[in-house]
Amino acid sequence: NAGVMQNPRHLVRRRGQEARLRCSPVKGHSHVYWYRQLPEEGLKFMVYLQKENIIDESGMPKERFSAEFPKEGPSILRIQQVVRGDSAAYFCASSPRTGGMNTEAFFGQGTRLTVV
Amino acid sequence: DAKTTQPPSMDCAEGRAANLPCNHSTISGNEYVYWYRQIHSQGPQYIIHGLKNNETNEMASLIITEDRKSSTLILPHATLRDTAVYYCIVGPETSGSRLTFGEGTQLTVNP
Numbered sequence: 001n002a003g004v005m006q007n008p009r010h011l012v013r014r015r016g017q018e019a020r021l022r023c024s025p026v027k028g029h030s031h032v033y034w035y036r037q038l039p040e041e042g043l044k045f046m047v048y049l050q051k052e053n054i055i056d057e058s059g060m061p062k063e064r065f066s067a068e069f070p071k072e073g074p075s076i077l078r079i080q081q082v083v084r085g086d087s088a089a090y091f092c093a094s095s096p097r098t099g100g101m102n103t104e105a106f107f108g109q110g111t112r113l114t115v116v
Numbered sequence: 117d118a119k120t121t122q123p124p125s126m127d128c129a130e131g132r133a134a135n136l137p138c139n140h141s142t143i144s145g146n147e148y149v150y151w152y153r154q155i156h157s158q159g160p161q162y163i164i165h166g167l168k169n170n171e172t173n174e175m176a177s178l179i180i181t182e183d184r185k186s187s188t189l190i191l192p193h194a195t196l197r198d199t200a201v202y203y204c205i206v207g208p209e210t211s212g213s214r215l216t217f218g219e220g221t222q223l224t225v226n227p
Contacts, residue, residue: 004159033214042203043160043217056214091159104150105215107159 003027004108005074006092012114013082021077021111025094032075033093033105034067043091049075082115089113120204125222128198134191136221138204141185146208149180150215151189153200160203160217163189194225 003026013019025032034046048056049069060067064082069075079086089112093105121139128134140149150165164171164178166187171178177190191198201220 035217042219043154043215045214045216048214089157093160104162104165105152105160107161109159110157 004092004094004106006090006108006111008111009109010112010114012116014116015083016081019079019082019086019113019115021079021090021092021113022074023077023092023094023108024074025092026096026106029094029096029106031095032069033095034075034077035091035093037089037091037110039088046077079113082113084115087113087115120206120218122202122204122218122221124219125224127224127226128191128194130196130225130227131193134194134198134223134225136189136191136202136204136223137186138189139186140204140206143184143206147206148209149178149184149187150205150207151176151178152203152205152215152217153198154203154220155197155200163202194223196225196227199223199225 005024007022011019030051032049035043036046037043045059047060047067051069052071064080066078089110091107091110093107095105148165148167151163152160153163154160164173164176166178166180168180168184180187201222203217203220205215
């Protein structure tokens with residue numbers, strides 16, 4: 001999966017703690033997307049960001065979840081006061097731009113969050 | 117984005133062609149057909165996409181019917197490593213990465 005780096009690969013948090021998931025897109029990509037995959041379920045879109053802007057957060061839970069993609073550094077998905085239902089695999093994808101033929105997404109290997 | 121329908125599972129013998137169907141009868145004129153796959157526990161992997169012409173790359177071929185209401189992904193010589201969930205997704209090109217994943221088809225390649 002062409003260069004999207006997510007860390008950590010596995011994250012264990014106790015209920016009530018904060019989880020921070022990081023995603024470094026493919027070099028030169030300025031569009032980042034976060035997806036969540038609950039156990040035994042399909043991938044669900046959460047949020048789409050460009051540098052310093054949230055473009056579409058229609059899939060993001062209204063509370064406890066936030067995302068950013070600063071001018072410098074990786075994109076961060078932050079989950080405050082985690083609950084057991086947040087346990088899932090979180091995947092990040094990046095693309096060079098929207099429009100044009102080369103809009104396929106490159107996905108990272110995901111962060112598996114376990115809330116105990 | 118248009119909805120797609122795929123069979124939940126398929127089997128294929130190693131070395132044979134795997135033909136994965138997808139119905140997208142409500143596709144609109146500016147929507148592309150994308151195929152991704154997810155090998156167990158890994159991140160999804162882009163395979164191919166097209167608008168109305170058949171497409172081929174090093175991984176697969178995509179055959180889109182003339183009315184664009186269905187398509188078939190063809191893996192010409194399936195290997196054990198092609199065992200995965202295959203997702204057919206339709207959407208406008210401008211949202212090439214904001215993808216709406218359905219249930220997909222679990223393809224199992226048997227030795």
